[in-house]
Amino acid sequence: MSVLIGVLGGLGLFLYGMQLMGTGLQKAAGKKLERIIEILTTNRFMGVLVGVIVTGVIQSSSATTVMVVGFVNAGIMKLSQAVGVILGANVGTTITGQIVSLSIDELAPIAVGIGMILWMLAKKDSQKNLAEILIGLGILFIGMEFLKDSLKPLRELEAFTNIMASIGHNPVLGVFVGFGLTFVVQSSSASIGMLIALASTGVLPLSAALPILYGDNIGTCTTALLSSIGASKNAKRAAIIHLAFNAVGTLLFIFVLSAPITSIVTKLDPTDVARQIANAHTIFNLANVVIQFPFAFILIKIAMWVIPDKGEGAELKLTKFIDERILETPTIAMKSVINETINMGEVAKKSLISAMDGLFEGQLDKVKQTFVYEKDINKLEGLITEYLVKLSNKDIMDSDRRYIDGLFNSINDIERIGDHADNIAELIVTMDQDRIVLSELSKQALLIMYNKTKATYEIALDVLDKPSQENIDQVIALEKEMDQLQREARRDHFARLNSNECSTEAGVYYLEMVNNLERISDLSCNLARIVADTVAIA
Structure with a gap:
């Protein structure tokens, strides 16, 4: 014994x-x-x-x-x-x-x-x-x-x-x-x-x-x-x-x-x-x-x-990078969950692109694809959150723990970006049902804001992947430009209303789209700021 x-x-x-x-x-x-x-x-x-x-x-x-x-x-x-x-x-x-x-x-x-x-x-x-x-x-x-x-x-x-x-x-x-x-x-x-x-x-x-x-x-x-x-x-x-x-x-x-x-x-x-x-x-x-x-x-x-294929089709998975087995090695799991967060961000970007491109191209089917992406975004948020909780319970460095805390906020912001894209898609579908049409000037203003918003968001995702002060500063600068564009869009819209160049009904939808695009830009800036606050950038 x-x-x-x-x-x-x-x-x-x-x-x-x-x-x-x-x-x-x-x-x-x-x-x-x-x-x-x-x-x-x-x-x-x-x-x-x-x-x-x-x-x-x-x-x-x-x-x-x-x-x-x-x-x-x-x-x-x-x-x-x-x-x-x-x-x-x-x-x-x-x-x-x-x-x-x-x-x-x-x-x-x-x-x-x-x-x-x-x-x-x-x-x-x-x-x-x-x-x-x-x-x-x-x-x-x-x-x-x-x-x-x-x-x-x-x-x-x-x-x-x-x-x-x-x-x-x-x-x-x-x-x-x-x-x-x-x-x-x-x-x-x-x-x-x-x-x-x-x-x-x-x-x-x-x-x-x-x-x-x-x-x-x-x-x-x-x-x-x-x-x-x-x-x-x-x-x-x-x-x-x-x-x-x-x-x-x-x-x-x-x-x-x-x-x-x-x-x-x-x-x-x-x-x-x-x-x-x-x-x-x-x-x-x-x-x-x-x-x-x-x-x-x-x-x-x-x-x-x-383990033969038996003629079965490829197995489809919503997540691309995270797996509980990788948690056995927390430092590598960190990289995997960052990649998965960026994957979620890419799905949110597709959601925005489907809504806005569908609007400009007059393709309602493309707009409705946003609703499919929105469901995927919500599922990814739940899966990544669960994974982050398990990873945070591992023995990791304090710097990694701070970054994990930041990622909780990041996936929440990405989910909200998906929500705003979903809002835009719903506005477009409702406009189609009610036969409300935006003026060409309104569409042109939206196109400018959309391109600026998409560029801001894409650079913010790059910051998540490879943090750099240059990209963080660029996101903040673009977001300020977006604020100015929002003010100009509202001012020009009221001028068109006063001159009877657009209808009141169309104006309501137009302003809602402007506000949603501006909020996506704000949330993109949040993504960059979170990285700046949680990662030591050379």
């Missing part, structure tokens, strides 16, 4: 330290990690590099693969891109094993102490991030030391040593043990950590460790497989690709490459089994990527065979 309690305590500290260190690294990477979406191309080699870097930062191949499933489900990433990232994630996860195999336990308390002092004195996010990394690293090694001490009594148990010997002679059994272990703890890094702890106590020979290690790699696939339940077909295929890659690699190394890998790692570290396991883990995943990379298209075909 004391061994079990010690193992649970040590494993808990290990997992917490790894999670804390990963969070700190992720925050420290910040905007660089956000830009990972922009790097993703159809180049599979680039995808492998992305997978290595992201997994090295967030310290979890499972989280990376789940995130990839989310990207595919959201439609951001194609299967051809996903396969490269998945391959790279397996290499990135070996970094944790290399770290914990190092004999630097005596430095762990120092790392925690320095980290705590830095945390208490920190005034900047960057300093707090460094503190989290140090504290997490220290706790990780303290957990490992606790785990090693708890496992030492197993050296005296003949039954346990016999089990380890039987695994060494029966590698298939070892694979199942590794699979089961990783399935339970849902972390291949934790499984590798336990193997290294056992090896450090002298109870786990390399011959028994290797098949368990291979099984760990299959076990880690269960996280993505479970995550893909309820997702799109392509998202399920991404999870299948992960499973197929690791399953093929495991079979290859058990029956063909086990002897060479044993020879290599024992020559590198003849007496240190912990280092042998860490190196075997790294070599296994590197070699697996090198061997299977040229045949990545076969992995895709396997996934397509397991």
Whole structure:
């Protein structure tokens, strides 16, 4: 019982330290990690590099693969891109094993102490991030030391040593043990950590460790497989690709490459089994990527065979960028939700264009399309708001939290822009039903205001995408011009009324349209001001 309690305590500290260190690294990477979406191309080699870097930062191949499933489900990433990232994630996860195999336990308390002092004195996010990394690293090694001490009594148990010997002679059994272990703890890094702890106590020979290690790699696939339940077909295929890659690699190394890998790692570290396991883990995943990379298209075909199309049409989704699985990596989720907000903004722009172009072109069907867009805008507002609430509950930097607060206001302003476009469309439909016609002078004035409003709004959306002081100033300047145009439009309208150049009924609708366009311009200015207030602009 004391061994079990010690193992649970040590494993808990290990997992917490790894999670804390990963969070700190992720925050420290910040905007660089956000830009990972922009790097993703159809180049599979680039995808492998992305997978290595992201997994090295967030310290979890499972989280990376789940995130990839989310990207595919959201439609951001194609299967051809996903396969490269998945391959790279397996290499990135070996970094944790290399770290914990190092004999630097005596430095762990120092790392925690320095980290705590830095945390208490920190005034900047960057300093707090460094503190989290140090504290997490220290706790990780303290957990490992606790785990090693708890496992030492197993050296005296003949039954346990016999089990380890039987695994060494029966590698298939070892694979199942590794699979089961990783399935339970849902972390291949934790499984590798336990193997290294056992090896450090002298109870786990390399011959028994290797098949368990291979099984760990299959076990880690269960996280993505479970995550893909309820997702799109392509998202399920991404999870299948992960499973197929690791399953093929495991079979290859058990029956063909086990002897060479044993020879290599024992020559590198003849007496240190912990280092042998860490190196075997790294070599296994590197070699697996090198061997299977040229045949990545076969992995895709396997996934397509397991999850066929069955002649069904493409799956339609209202959202384009957000997916709950991406929340596993908050810094990347930030970029996704910003993109989704811009997507919502583009739908609102289409709504305005449909209404106004329909008016000028005399196409009522185009005007009525605005009502369809309005429903989509309202749905997007609800979905993005829900996502922002979940993201704000994650461990994120203070600067990101301020930006999230700003995004709540931004999506509200975009929804109101959609409302004003909807108002304009309703005015046009009513005018058509009542046979009310605007004068050519009124239409000309509306066209000028519409073009100015659309330009203001488009630049405001650019500010959301890539904040710049120049664009913010331009939006504010255009909004002031719009205020002047509104005053001129009202003045000219009353002059036309006095000279009987337009009817009173038409004038009411005209002024309502002028007011709605001016309000859209105001709300566009709000979007730019929110960014100016929440983002540090160079």
